[in-house]
Amino acid sequence: MKQFNGAFFRDLWRMVKPYWWHSEERWVARGVFAFIILLNLFMVFISYRITEWYAVFWNALQRFAVNAAWHQMLIFLGLATLYIIAAVSQTFFTQMLEIRWRRWLTRQYLDSWLAKSTFYHMQVLGDGTDNPDQRISEDLASFTGQTLNIVIGLLSSATTLAAFVFMLWNLSAMITIPWQGSIYTIPGYLVWAALIYSVLGTILTALIGRPLISLNFNQERYQADFRFSMMRLRENSESIALYGGETEERHHFLQRFANVYANYWRIIWRSMRLNWWVSGYGQVAIIFPILVSLPAYFVNKAIGIGGLQQIASAFAQVQGALSFIVSSYGSLANWHAVVDRLRFFEQSMDEVRVIRETHYQIEHKDGPRLIVRALNVRLPDGRELIHHLDLDVRRGERLLIMGPSGGGKSTLVRALAGIWPFGEGEVKLPRSDRPLFLPQKPYLPLGTLRDVLVYPFGVPGVGDARLQQVLHLVGMEALADKLDDARLWSHVLSLGEQQRLAFARILLQKPQWVFLDEASSALDEPAEDALYHMLVEELPETAIISVGHRSSLLRHHEHCLHLLGDGSWRLEAVVHPVPGGQQPALA
Numbered sequence: 001m002k003q004f005n006g007a008f009f010r011d012l013w014r015m016v017k018p019y020w021w022h023s024e025e026r027w028v029a030r031g032v033f034a035f036i037i038l039l040n041l042f043m044v045f046i047s048y049r050i051t052e053w054y055a056v057f058w059n060a061l062q063r064f065a066v067n068a069a070w071h072q073m074l075i076f077l078g079l080a081t082l083y084i085i086a087a088v089s090q091t092f093f094t095q096m097l098e099i100r101w102r103r104w105l106t107r108q109y110l111d112s113w114l115a116k117s118t119f120y121h122m123q124v125l126g127d128g129t130d131n132p133d134q135r136i137s138e139d140l141a142s143f144t145g146q147t148l149n150i151v152i153g154l155l156s157s158a159t160t161l162a163a164f165v166f167m168l169w170n171l172s173a174m175i176t177i178p179w180q181g182s183i184y185t186i187p188g189y190l191v192w193a194a195l196i197y198s199v200l201g202t203i204l205t206a207l208i209g210r211p212l213i214s215l216n217f218n219q220e221r222y223q224a225d226f227r228f229s230m231m232r233l234r235e236n237s238e239s240i241a242l243y244g245g246e247t248e249e250r251h252h253f254l255q256r257f258a259n260v261y262a263n264y265w266r267i268i269w270r271s272m273r274l275n276w277w278v279s280g281y282g283q284v285a286i287i288f289p290i291l292v293s294l295p296a297y298f299v300n301k302a303i304g305i306g307g308l309q310q311i312a313s314a315f316a317q318v319q320g321a322l323s324f325i326v327s328s329y330g331s332l333a334n335w336h337a338v339v340d341r342l343r344f345f346e347q348s349m350d351e352v353r354v355i356r357e358t359h360y361q362i363e364h365k366d367g368p369r370l371i372v373r374a375l376n377v378r379l380p381d382g383r384e385l386i387h388h389l390d391l392d393v394r395r396g397e398r399l400l401i402m403g404p405s406g407g408g409k410s411t412l413v414r415a416l417a418g419i420w421p422f423g424e425g426e427v428k429l430p431r432s433d434r435p436l437f438l439p440q441k442p443y444l445p446l447g448t449l450r451d452v453l454v455y456p457f458g459v460p461g462v463g464d465a466r467l468q469q470v471l472h473l474v475g476m477e478a479l480a481d482k483l484d485d486a487r488l489w490s491h492v493l494s495l496g497e498q499q500r501l502a503f504a505r506i507l508l509q510k511p512q513w514v515f516l517d518e519a520s521s522a523l524d525e526p527a528e529d530a531l532y533h534m535l536v537e538e539l540p541e542t543a544i545i546s547v548g549h550r551s552s553l554l555r556h557h558e559h560c561l562h563l564l565g566d567g568s569w570r571l572e573a574v575v576h577p578v579p580g581g582q583q584p585a586l587a
């Protein structure tokens, strides 16, 4: 069992406070919560009245008082109607509060996760947070739902318990026990009987059922493992089919399913033991309150059938309230785990923020062109990839970055884009220009081909004719009539075709600055050549900064930055020969 210590409650408070104390929705939330508590108190009051009603109604039946019995029927109808209205409203308002709280938290978490590329930095730093998507989609739902249910459930059980303990205490005065010629009254006799019976019963239920908590927890884990293994097959279907790895994969799936199967049998056996006990205990609960009240009924005839019914009903209420409190430890353990996971996720985001603020000394400023001054690019462990880089690129100029594999070319592009958090120096770029950064593997969002083409900024007012023209320019005219097809484009198109679409994006967005990180590496040389030609022709004002390995790219660039792999670098002008002459060379 997890510890409900100071640290846990501090964590919980940090998660609860922003919505209930600072958010713009706090007054609505508090109002709805107060109303739910009022409804709860009202329901306890009605239950109390119904329990009293038992006595009056059954006594009327015992006396054969027809009119009184009918009258009591009408009273019951009124009480039951009120109870139903309160119960339905309580569920409605609780669910409303839950979804509003969840919406608010989801927005907060999404904002923190997406802000300043935190999602990317968490991955770069390998901070150990598994599945942030699950934290946001599932854990936030569990957190809001469970927190409200636990708080409201415990409050309502405590008031029920107090009300019916009070009732049983008063009824106890009527019960006298004859013993060796004298008559005794035990103060609160029924209360003690109810408490001892319910507490013992619920503790035993809890002890027998306790292993089910970890068994159910494991079951979820095994199921998730099983599902995840199949998801990997879906993601890597082509490679697995090419390798012919089906037998191996089947073996893995069945191995994982074996865990699901074995654990489920443990659940079956444990549930059976629990059911023996719960059914027996439930049956005895019907007779036990009557049994302890019989002396009062038979010996001194202080209570009638009605009194017995009232006692039985009050007993059931006390038992229900106590068993909620005792057995809620199961949901409490689950709730604790959810709070831990969310706090861990929050802390990871905070840590990334701190690291970014302390390590990120690459200043990004507004400037007339791309100006890089004294830029050191580092790895997360502080190792220097590029030392003291100075660079100046004007609009319309084209720079090629070359160097050995692992020399830091992509990392430099990341640093220029402002998403690489390690290093120091200064990068200036005109703030009003929206630069476009294209990685080697283009990201194709889910949606229609039109959505894919205008990602990420959108192109207001662009018509089909323009989209088709652009597709034609990048050699993808075959897709011209598929603008509204919604497919998993990243799976349908080859890497080269995806890179062509990325070039189409440049033509549509017309950025002033384009950074191409091996963005044409999957194309053959003539195709790459044609795309670069077209780019220069269509967007002569745009600066192009490319990363590439092929020397054939030199002919499209005016300067070449060589990263030498040891941190040093060399900037050279590309000498373009007269048409028809040899390949371009470096000065």
Ligand SMILES: Nc1ncnc2c1ncn2[C@@H]1O[C@H](COP(=O)(O)OP(=O)(O)OP(=O)(O)O)[C@@H](O)[C@H]1O
Binding pocket: 123, 124, 125, 379, 380, 385, 403, 404, 405, 406, 407, 408, 409, 410, 411, 412
């Ligand atoms: N998140 C990271 N954590 C640690 N090291 C990293 C991380 N990302 C990149 N590196 C390291 O930084 C170095 C430079 O990587 P980068 O991708 O910039 O090289 P590159 O010059 O673009 O290589 P290639 O030509 O193969 O694409 C590599 O040694 C790589 O392992």
